[in-house]
Amino acid sequence: EILLTQSPGTLSLSPGERATLSCRASQSVSSSYVAWYQQKPGQAPRLLIYGASSRATGIPDRFSGSGSGTDFTLTISRLEPEDFAVYYCQQYTGSPFTFGPGTKVDIK
Amino acid sequence: EAQLVESGGGLVKPGGSLRLSCVDSGVTFNRAWMSWVRQAPGKGLEWIARIKSKIDGGTIEYAAPVKGRFTISRDDSENKVYLQMNSLKIEDTALYYCTSEINCGGGSCPGYWGQGTLVTVSS
Numbered sequence: 744e745i746l747l748t749q750s751p752g753t754l755s756l757s758p759g760e761r762a763t764l765s766c767r768a769s770q771s772v773s774s775s776y777v778a779w780y781q782q783k784p785g786q787a788p789r790l791l792i793y794g795a796s797s798r799a800t801g802i803p804d805r806f807s808g809s810g811s812g813t814d815f816t817l818t819i820s821r822l823e824p825e826d827f828a829v830y831y832c833q834q835y836t837g838s839p840f841t842f843g844p845g846t847k848v849d850i851k
Numbered sequence: 852e853a854q855l856v857e858s859g860g861g862l863v864k865p866g867g868s869l870r871l872s873c874v875d876s877g878v879t880f881n882r883a884w885m886s887w888v889r890q891a892p893g894k895g896l897e898w899i900a901r902i903k904s905k906i907d908g909g910t911i912e913y914a915a916p917v918k919g920r921f922t923i924s925r926d927d928s929e930n931k932v933y934l935q936m937n938s939l940k941i942e943d944t945a946l947y948y949c950t951s952e953i954n955c956g957g958g959s960c961p962g963y964w965g966q967g968t969l970v971t972v973s974s
Contacts, residue, residue, distance in 0.1 A: 774958060776960075787966055788888075790962050793956050833960065835960045838901070838914075
């Protein structure tokens with residue numbers, strides 16, 4: 744089983760600032776099969792990034808993903824008010840398709 | 852595009868059973884790989900089961916905490932996926948999301964999500 748850790752647990756930033764979220768896997772994730780999801784309170788998660796760096800349909804270009812092997816990053820270039828949420832990474836290279844514990848981005 | 856609506860959640864005693872349903876109003880359900888993901892109150896996301904399309908072999912996979920107790924199935928004639936949950940435990944209390952997977956750069960990941968159905972296991 745591939746375990747995912749995310750850091751930091753909470754990121755306190757102001758609108759307009761850059762957010763950098765980290766996801767680390769316990770073993771190499773083949774083909775960079777890592778996805779990122781955004782979840783707002785009371786809502787279902789929304790797919791942002793797949794394949795480590797490809798934006799899902801309709802996702803603004805201020806969201807970007809990078810990484811390979813065991814280290815992956817989600818970057819939000821300039822935080823908009825609607826971006827304050829919890830972000831999860833997931834690996835889908837092999838069952839069980841584990842999620843990280845999440846990073847909460849809140850308003851400073 | 853898939854539009855997913857879950858039902859069947861509720862309050863059940865430990866050791867009891869529930870069957871969750873998810874209907875997909877999308878036009879290509881029979882080709883979709885479907886998954887269930889749950890979220891305990893105030894906690895993170897946990898993948899629990901997946902069923903591939905019949906055309907792709909219908910392979911089923913489970914996470915260890917539910918294997919042997921939960922059963923995922925599908926009825927393509929009704930555009931539905933089910934999660935039969937037996938021998939429920941208090942730790943199964945969660946919001947259960949139905950997801951429809953999409954092609955994620957060669958692999959498959961949850962692209963569409965329902966709003967979830969709440970399962971509470973309590974005596």
